[in-house]
Amino acid sequence: MDDDATPEIAATPASLGPYPPRPGNLVTPWIDGVPFYQRLAAALRAARSRVWAVVSFIQPSFRFPDGTSWWDMLDECHARGVDVRVLFWRNPRFFKTAHVFLGGPSDREFLARRGAAWAARWDSSGDDAAHCHHQKAFVVDADEPGALAFVGGMVLSSATLAHPGHRHGLEKHDAMLELRGPVVADVGGNFVQRWNLARIDVEAPAWPDELRAGPLPALVRAPAACGEVVVQLCRTLTSGLYGVTEGEATILEHYRRAFAAARRTIYIENQHAGEASLLAGLAAALARGVRVVMVVPGDPMPAIYRASAEVAALARSGRADEHRYGPVFQRLAALASDPNFTLAALARSEPGEPGEPGEPGQPPWRHREIYNHAKLCVVDGAWMTLGSANFVDLSLHRDHTELNASVWGRDTCLPLLRRLVAEHTDERLDDLDDLDDLAALAALAALARASRASLLAGGPVLGGCYALDPARYGQDPPLTGPVRS
Numbered sequence: 001m002d003d004d005a006t007p008e009i010a011a012t013p014a015s016l017g018p019y020p021p022r023p024g025n026l027v028t029p030w031i032d033g034v035p036f037y038q039r040l041a042a043a044l045r046a047a048r049s050r051v052w053a054v055v056s057f058i059q060p061s062f063r064f065p066d067g068t069s070w071w072d073m074l075d076e077c078h079a080r081g082v083d084v085r086v087l088f089w090r091n092p093r094f095f096k097t098a099h100v101f102l103g104g105p106s107d108r109e110f111l112a113r114r115g116a117a118w119a120a121r122w123d124s125s126g127d128d129a130a131h132c133h134h135q136k137a138f139v140v141d142a143d144e145p146g147a148l149a150f151v152g153g154m155v156l157s158s159a160t161l162a163h164p165g166h167r168h169g170l171e172k173h174d175a176m177l178e179l180r181g182p183v184v185a186d187v188g189g190n191f192v193q194r195w196n197l198a199r200i201d202v203e204a205p206a207w208p209d210e211l212r213a214g215p216l217p218a219l220v221r222a223p224a225a226c227g228e229v230v231v232q233l234c235r236t237l238t239s240g241l242y243g244v245t246e247g248e249a250t251i252l253e254h255y256r257r258a259f260a261a262a263r264r265t266i267y268i269e270n271q272h273a274g275e276a277s278l279l280a281g282l283a284a285a286l287a288r289g290v291r292v293v294m295v296v297p298g299d300p301m302p303a304i305y306r307a308s309a310e311v312a313a314l315a316r317s318g319r320a321d322e323h324r325y326g327p328v329f330q331r332l333a334a335l336a337s338d339p340n341f342t343l344a345a346l347a348r349s350e351p352g353e354p355g356e357p358g359e360p361g362q363p364p365w366r367h368r369e370i371y372n373h374a375k376l377c378v379v380d381g382a383w384m385t386l387g388s389a390n391f392v393d394l395s396l397h398r399d400h401t402e403l404n405a406s407v408w409g410r411d412t413c414l415p416l417l418r419r420l421v422a423e424h425t426d427e428r429l430d431d432l433d434d435l436d437d438l439a440a441l442a443a444l445a446a447l448a449r450a451s452r453a454s455l456l457a458g459g460p461v462l463g464g465c466y467a468l469d470p471a472r473y474g475q476d477p478p479l480t481g482p483v484r485s
Helices: 033-045 070-079 105-114 184-197 250-261 276-287 302-315 326-335 410-425 437-456
Strands: 022-031 050-055 083-090 119-124 137-140 148-152 175-180 229-237 265-269 291-295 341-351 365-372 376-379 383-387 402-408 465-467
Touching (some): 022 033, 070 083, 137 184, 184 229, 250 276, 302 326, 383 410, 402 410, 410 437
Antiparallel strands (some): 148 175
């Protein structure tokens, strides 16, 4: 990927969906929840005409870093005359709904007690108990010259309110993109499409009524160019949703093309460790000499432990391919043999209290995992995608409803890569200014492997990460354990 050339992935045949690459944008990545939610609160308070939000998961008690509740923020914007609309996901049959604002009787009573006068719709998953409308996006002042949007993976949860570096307890690592320029019209268009064509259950009608939460007209004005960055929205949509007969899988297509085009480095942060065809793409890139680092949770979600154990049991009788995720775990394990591949997790260590168990002559250590919830990828320091899509078939194969933004340009992508490497290695960002993508990933991989050796020897996590064994991912508990010396 040349600095001054648009990469091959920017081509837009019909298979790449409805949104073309848009030049002329300004892109600001936000890493970790406290800085992002401070920025979002400021943007919402500065809104002049419209605040539109797409919400998947939400902790009802969520508060912005300054203490303002989510609900108070919406009321505050509406009281200024701003058109506030929130599209909530609704699926009462999803496996876990504790942080889903379903729009049922208790939720509507809550809104009525507050006197909430802003508009809401609930977009139902219909009969599919496993489907999730997983997009996370905000649009401010759509159809106005200074419109801006936010796209990414953060949910409205107190666990997301992390400071960069993750030195303050059990926190999640996550990321969002702030977008300004012509691409904002596409983010707004996605909202209008979903709002107007949402599947509304009779149990959760529009709030406060059909008139206030009525359909939206198509947007007619795209913001003027305000930067030099090319951005393209990509999505996953289930077949038949929103008039898209064949569905959409442009996020997967972007990943495939980017991996095939990679010449130097691939850096991934994701909640999941793989989709089979993309792991094959990583293997092909590694065979070309590309360095790959993938950051995943060291203590993954229970479904990953369960699937890994099931695949391992089938593998003992040569039947791993019978499992839906057999190829995933087999291909991930195969990557372990390549020295240019590093699977890593985020964690922190602090000295333990005197008297806690430890090796003779060694101080005790307290370790804690940092759950990686980010969904991003940087290729060759010149292209990235960031959004809601997990690195798993559910998010990529015309299943869940997802939204990512793909971004081209070394001036945007390489600084983000350096920031992430600095955070995970405890290096000063200024000290990484001269590193290219190869040197940055080499430094991260070396630190992660040294940190793993330290943990195995009874020492602390070095920096903020440690290497994992790809062949055992999801089978063993994290090396950090509850308390290790």
